[in-house]
Amino acid sequence: MTTIIANILIVSTIVFGVIFILVTAIGLIRLPDVYSRTHAASKSATLGVMFILLGVFLHFWLIEGHINTRILLGIVFLFITGPVGGHVIGRSAYLTGVKLWDKSVKDELAPVVAERKKQHEQNKT
Amino acid sequence: MMVFFWVMVILISLSMLAFIYRLIVGPSIPDRVVALDSLGVALICMIGLFSILVDTSFFLEIILLLAILAFIGTVAFSKFLEKGEIIQRDNDHS
Numbered sequence: 001m002t003t004i005i006a007n008i009l010i011v012s013t014i015v016f017g018v019i020f021i022l023v024t025a026i027g028l029i030r031l032p033d034v035y036s037r038t039h040a041a042s043k044s045a046t047l048g049v050m051f052i053l054l055g056v057f058l059h060f061w062l063i064e065g066h067i068n069t070r071i072l073l074g075i076v077f078l079f080i081t082g083p084v085g086g087h088v089i090g091r092s093a094y095l096t097g098v099k100l101w102d103k104s105v106k107d108e109l110a111p112v113v114a115e116r117k118k119q120h121e122q123n124k125t
Numbered sequence: 126m127m128v129f130f131w132v133m134v135i136l137i138s139l140s141m142l143a144f145i146y147r148l149i150v151g152p153s154i155p156d157r158v159v160a161l162d163s164l165g166v167a168l169i170c171m172i173g174l175f176s177i178l179v180d181t182s183f184f185l186e187i188i189l190l191l192a193i194l195a196f197i198g199t200v201a202f203s204k205f206l207e208k209g210e211i212i213q214r215d216n217d218h219s
Contacts (some may be wrong), residue, residue, distance in 0.1 A: 011129060014174075018133050021170060024163055025140035028147045034155050037147075041163045049166045053188065056173040060182055071173075074188045078169075081196040085162055092203035093155035 006062035013055035020048030033101040034093045042086025049082075050075050130178050134171060141167045158202050165195030 027040030057071040100107060141164060148160040169191050176184040205211050 007126070014130075014133055017170065018136050021137055021140050021167060025143035028160060028163065029143050034153060034159070037156065038159055041159050045163045045166045049170055052170045052173055056177060056185075059177050060185075064182070066182070068182055068185055070185050070189055074169075074185075074192055077189065077192050077196075078166075081192065082166070085196055085199040086159075088200055088203045089155050089158050089162070092207040093153065096155075096206050098153045098155060 003063070006058070009062070010055050010059050013051050013058065017048045017051030017053075017055065020044045020051065024048060033104075034098050035090055035100065038086050038090045038093070042083050046078060046082030049078055053078070127178070130174055134174050134178070137167055137170050137174070141171075154206060155203075158199060158206075162195055162199045165191060165198075169195075 021044075024040055024045040027044065028037055031037045031040055053071050053075050057068060057075075060066060060068050060071070094109060095113070144160045144164045144167060148157050148164070151157045151160060169188050172184055172187050172191070176182060201211050
């Protein structure tokens with residue numbers, strides 16, 4: 001009875017995580033520009049890998065019977081660094097001048113970047 | 126149970142094919158970096174599932190190692206794109 005409940009838990013968490021990884025793949029193929037692709041990759045890939053690692057942890061805990069703390073450490077590390085990596089690569093994409101999608105309606109960072117660039121030029125002269 | 130884990134491995138490798146498509150096609154360099162980052166994440170999932178499949182817990186250190194390496198690679202590459210160098214020189218002594 002307990003093994004059935006454990007198997008249901010493991011299967012449901014792993015299926016949830018794999019669905020999120022597939023959503024990431026579809027988003028990386030279908031979305032139009034770098035920023036929306038970064039949005040898809042950082043959020044749903046992070047949640048998917050966290051759920052799969054949670055399923056692996058539950059398998060080793062409930063079936064094999066030992067608690068593996070390195071997987072928990074990996075889950076926490078991925079939760080911290082996944083969105084940070086997405087932010088950093090999106091920022092560098094904007095600053096190196098990758099164009100937005102031509103149907104996007106608002107670019108609130110453009111006047112700020114222009115102002116900074118003007119200040120930089122003044123400081124240099 | 127084994128069949129279930131094999132099906133999950135096949136689904137993850139299909140999504141890795143999608144990431145490789147974006148890695149080859151992607152029009153700008155940040156596209157390719159995003160694809161490589163999520164390729165590392167999919168590789169972490171594969172290692173977790175394979176450690177269940179071959180029934181050993183010796184592969185689980187590699188999960189943490191790959192997570193750290195993927196993050197360091199992404200940050201280093203985006204800093205290179207932004208500033209042109211990865212480790213900046215001192216400005217104090219000329």
